[in-house]
Amino acid sequence: MATTRLEVDGLTAGYHGxxxxxxLSLHVNDGGAVGIIGPNGHGxxxxxxxxxxxxxxxxxxxxxxxxxxKGVRADRVVxxxxxxxxxxxxxxxxxxxxxxxxxxxxxxxxxxxxSRLKGVFEIFPRLEERQGQMASTLSGGERRMLALGRGxxxxxxIMLIDEPSLGLAPIVVDQIYDVIRDLKxxxxxxxxVEENISRIVDFADYVYLVDHGEFVWEGEPDELMRxxxxxxxxxxx
Amino acid sequence: MTAFLVIFESGLSLGAMYAxxxxxxxxxxGSIGMLNMALGAMLAIGGYASFALVEYLPVPxxxxxxxxxxVGFIAGAVLYYVTVKWMYRVPTFDTSIVIATVGVAIxxxxxxxKIFTAYAKKQPFLVDDGILMGSVTMRYQSxxxxxxxxVIMLILSWYLNRTRAGTAILAVAQDRDAAQLMGxxxxxxxxxxxxxxxVIAAASGVLLTAVIPMSPYVGHEPLLKxxxxxxxxxxxxxxxxxVASFVLGWFExxxxxxxxxxxxxxxxLVLVIIVxxxxxxxxxxxxxxxxx
Ligand SMILES: Nc1ncnc2c1ncn2[C@@H]1O[C@H](COP(=O)(O)OP(=O)(O)OP(=O)(O)O)[C@@H](O)[C@H]1O
Ligand SMILES: [Mg+2]
Numbered sequence: 101m102a103t104t105r106l107e108v109d110g111l112t113a114g115y116h117g118x119x120x121x122x123x124l125s126l127h128v129n130d131g132g133a134v135g136i137i138g139p140n141g142h143g144x145x146x147x148x149x150x151x152x153x154x155x156x157x158x159x160x161x162x163x164x165x166x167x168x169x170k171g172v173r174a175d176r177v178v179x180x181x182x183x184x185x186x187x188x189x190x191x192x193x194x195x196x197x198x199x200x201x202x203x204x205x206x207x208x209x210x211x212x213x214x215s216r217l218k219g220v221f222e223i224f225p226r227l228e229e230r231q232g233q234m235a236s237t238l239s240g241g242e243r244r245m246l247a248l249g250r251g252x253x254x255x256x257x258i259m260l261i262d263e264p265s266l267g268l269a270p271i272v273v274d275q276i277y278d279v280i281r282d283l284k285x286x287x288x289x290x291x292x293v294e295e296n297i298s299r300i301v302d303f304a305d306y307v308y309l310v311d312h313g314e315f316v317w318e319g320e321p322d323e324l325m326r327x328x329x330x331x332x333x334x335x336x337x
Numbered sequence: 338m339t340a341f342l343v344i345f346e347s348g349l350s351l352g353a354m355y356a357x358x359x360x361x362x363x364x365x366x367g368s369i370g371m372l373n374m375a376l377g378a379m380l381a382i383g384g385y386a387s388f389a390l391v392e393y394l395p396v397p398x399x400x401x402x403x404x405x406x407x408v409g410f411i412a413g414a415v416l417y418y419v420t421v422k423w424m425y426r427v428p429t430f431d432t433s434i435v436i437a438t439v440g441v442a443i444x445x446x447x448x449x450x451k452i453f454t455a456y457a458k459k460q461p462f463l464v465d466d467g468i469l470m471g472s473v474t475m476r477y478q479s480x481x482x483x484x485x486x487x488v489i490m491l492i493l494s495w496y497l498n499r500t501r502a503g504t505a506i507l508a509v510a511q512d513r514d515a516a517q518l519m520g521x522x523x524x525x526x527x528x529x530x531x532x533x534x535x536v537i538a539a540a541s542g543v544l545l546t547a548v549i550p551m552s553p554y555v556g557h558e559p560l561l562k563x564x565x566x567x568x569x570x571x572x573x574x575x576x577x578x579x580v581a582s583f584v585l586g587w588f589e590x591x592x593x594x595x596x597x598x599x600x601x602x603x604x605x606l607v608l609v610i611i612v613x614x615x616x617x618x619x620x621x622x623x624x625x626x627x628x629x
Contacts, residue, residue, distance in 0.1 A: 116428065154514055178520035190515035192508050203508050206501075207520040254520065 102129035103165075105258055105289045106151070110160030113150040114313075119158055120146045121313040128258075133290045135304030135321070137297065139334060143313040144293040145187050148260045151291075152184040153177045164258070179207060183256035187263045187293070189247040193236035197227055200235050200246055204253030213253075220249040223279055241272040248279060259283060261292045265299055277303065301325060309334060342473040344590045350479035352586030354548065356486040357541030358556075358563040359570070359578040360493065361534040367573015368510035368530050370431060374438040375416055376538055376563065377556025378445035382412050383542025384460065384551045385453055391461045398462035405539045413535020416441060417528045425527065449553035457550035460543070482544045489537055490579050496533075497575075506530055510573060558602075565609045571619030 106128040114120035120143045128134045136144050149155045151162055153174040161168050164180050178184075192200050201220060205213050221228035224245045230238065235246060244264065251259065264280065265273040277299060284290055284303075294300040300307060301321040309317040309330065317330055324330065358380060365373045373379075386408035391401035420437045424430055464481060467474035497503035508516040509526045517523055545559060566585055570577035585605060593601040612619070 152518060154517060173522065174517035175520045175522045178518065184518045186515065186518060190512050190518070192511045192515065194511050195504070195507060199504055203504060203516070203519045203521075206505065250519070 102132070104128070105130045105132075105165060106291065107163040107166075108147070108151065108160070109163065111147070111150060111157060111162060112159035113146060113155055113157055115146075115155065117158075119313065121150065123160065124310075124313070124315060125160075126308055126315070126318075128289055128291050130289055131284070131287045132306065133284050133292065133304045135300040135307045136291070136293045136310055137295065137300055137307060137334075138310035140295075142310050144310055145262055146313075147310070148184060148186075148262050148291070148293060151177075151260060152182060154184075175207075178254065178256070181256045182258045182260065183251045183254050184260040185247050185251040185262065185264070187266065189243045191235045191238075191243055191246050191250070193234070195235055196231065197233055197235055197238070197246060198231040200250050201227070201231075201253050204250035207254060212255075216253050216255070220252050223252070223282075224249050241268055244268060244272070244276060248276065252283075257287075258289045259291070261290065263293050263295060265294060265296045273299070297324075297331075339472050340594060342470055344587060344594050346470070346473055346475050346479065347593075348587030348590035349483060349583065350476065350548065350586070351589060352583030353479065353482035353486040354541070354545050355559065355562050355566055355586060356579050356582035357489050357537055357544060358559045359566040359582050360490060360575055361537040361541060362560075362563045363567045363570065363573055363575055363578040364493070364537075365530055365534045366567060367575075368506055369421060369425065369527050371421065371425075371434045372431075372438070372564075373416075373534070374435055374560070375442040375445065376534075377554075377560035378442040378449075379409065379412050379416070379535060379538035380542035380545060380556035380559060381449055381551070381553055382445060383409050383539030384546035384555060385449055385458075385553075386539065387543045388458055388460055388546070388551060389453075401462075402540075402543050405543050406536045409535040409537070409539025409542075410532045411535070412539070413532040414528065416535070417531035421527050421531065422524065425524075446553045453553070455552060455554075457552050458546075460546045460551060462547065464547075478547055482548070485540060485544055486579075486582075489540060490575070493533070493537070493575065502526075502529060562602075562605065565605055567619075568609055569612050569619055574619070577619070 104127045108124060108126045111124040112119050112122055124147065126134065136147065138144055150157055153169060153172055157170050161170050169177055192203060201217060202213060205216055208216065226242060227245055227249050230242065238246060261280065264276050281303065292304065301324065304321055307319065307321050307324055308315050311334060358376065362373060362376050365371050383405045387401040387405035390396050390404050391398050419441060420434060424434055424437060427433060464477040467476040497507055505516065505521045505526055506529065508519065509521060509523055513523060542556065546555060549555065566581045567578055570581040588608065589601040589605055592604040
């Protein structure tokens with residue numbers, strides 16, 4: 101039996117006392133790849149932010165390897181091996197590419213930084229070429245690579261990835277998904293938000309569909325593809 | 338020529354005085370998003386700390402100066418624990434912190450009045466001499482102030498650019514959430530920023546009261562001017578704040594020289610209004626970024 105790495109149990113969370121997510125439950129097994137889909141503005145990002153402790157939990161619980169992280173500070177959650185690669189990248193625009201990457205290894209021992217940088221530059225040679233450049237001057241695709249590379253600098257085992265394909269050309273998306281697939285092959289546990297249905301069906305081994313802050317469907321990706329009604333209602337056919 | 342030299346000399350002296358205070362204000366503003374209205378009181382704390390040690394203990398002036406930096410360090414930490422720590426998550430932080438720090442400033446100033454009375458004191462180590470440049474004397478005190486302001490700016494730049502903690506301060510300033518996702522403990526970074534600002538404010542307070550008479554309210558005018566300088570420079574833009582301090586120092590001196598001392602400050606206010614109409618985020622500004 102697979103062990104559960106990440107468990108969301110009856111989660112209610114939102115902003116300024118207003119819940120966006122209501123009584124949401126999901127779990128991700130060790131080494132698993134779980135996808136979250138759903139229309140814009142229905143709480144996918146909010147779910148990842150709650151798991152990272154960027155916003156407080158209003159009800160329910162979130163557990164990492166069985167231990168609750170309710171009320172735990174965001175930097176402590178990172179310490180426990182959670183890597184959150186945020187939507188819209190949230191890179192440090194006024195720092196160089198290199199400094200953005202080293203910030204990713206903020207909690208790592210100094211001696212590790214060199215070898216991790218090397219690893220990231222192997223995956224994204226483009227970042228190596230541009231390491232001295234201000235992050236604000238990167239193209240959209242390069243920013244996404246930087247956000248992903250920065251995430252890889254922390255050797256966290258549980259990855260939360262928010263819409264990695266958003267706004268990118270298919271060829272760049274292919275490249276990014278190659279990287280994400282490698283992460284899964286390495287045995288990392290992945291929870292990914294993705295609006296591109298064919299990408300998620302290709303990649304994930306289980307999918308949750310969120311609507312108005314609740315899961316309205318869950319199952320295996322190929323089941324989803326057979327579910328014409330759901331595809332039509334939520335995902336525009 | 339004499340007019341130019343007079344303006345140059347007094348502007349340099351003013352600029353050096355404003356620079357340290359502006360940097361302290363700008364750093365806190367850029368990275369925590371906090372307009373620290375207690376900065377004036379922190380300048381006074383620095384001035385009185387050095388005064389008390391040199392006058393009453395007595396210790397040599399340089400030891401008084403160094404000890405005042407330590408007092409500034411503690412003042413910064415106390416201000417953090419009294420205000421920022423409890424308030425930074427509140428959505429109205431921007432405005433409530435202004436009120437809170439005004440309150441802290443009032444308390445500090447009243448304590449200083451109680452301890453030292455409101456009568457003006459003189460910092461015991463004003464260096465009176467100077468170098469004669471033509472018909473104008475360049476006071477040694479101005480040069481010392483300039484030197485200390487430069488050293489503060491250089492050390493701070495080095496710290497922010499070259500150390501891990503410094504980079505974390507910049508990261509928090511640019512994107513607090515993203516910094517947290519890297520594992521940066523924001524509260525610790527805020528505390529760090531507050532103690533750095535406390536040290537710089539204390540230094541600035543000693544420099545200030547070496548030139549002008551010291552009272553518990555001695556920091557009011559420098560706070561206002563530092564505020565104007567930061568607005569013109571753009572929030573959190575430290576080198577711009579440094580440069581703008583001197584530009585405004587010279588501007589104020591020129592206006593005072595040409596039109597009389599009482600027009601210096603109103604002219605600065607007019608200048609800031611013009612700048613804000615022209616560039617709402619300051620001449621070099623962007624929204625809340627700390628840059629070095
Ligand atoms: N900081 C915030 N303060 C208040 N409301 C917010 C905040 N962030 C998001 N919301 C609201 O919460 C709801 C869910 O937003 P969320 O970002 O989780 O959606 P999403 O499913 O990720 O959307 P998208 O697909 O567009 O990224 C939206 O109605 C949004 O307006
Ligand atoms: Mg989203």
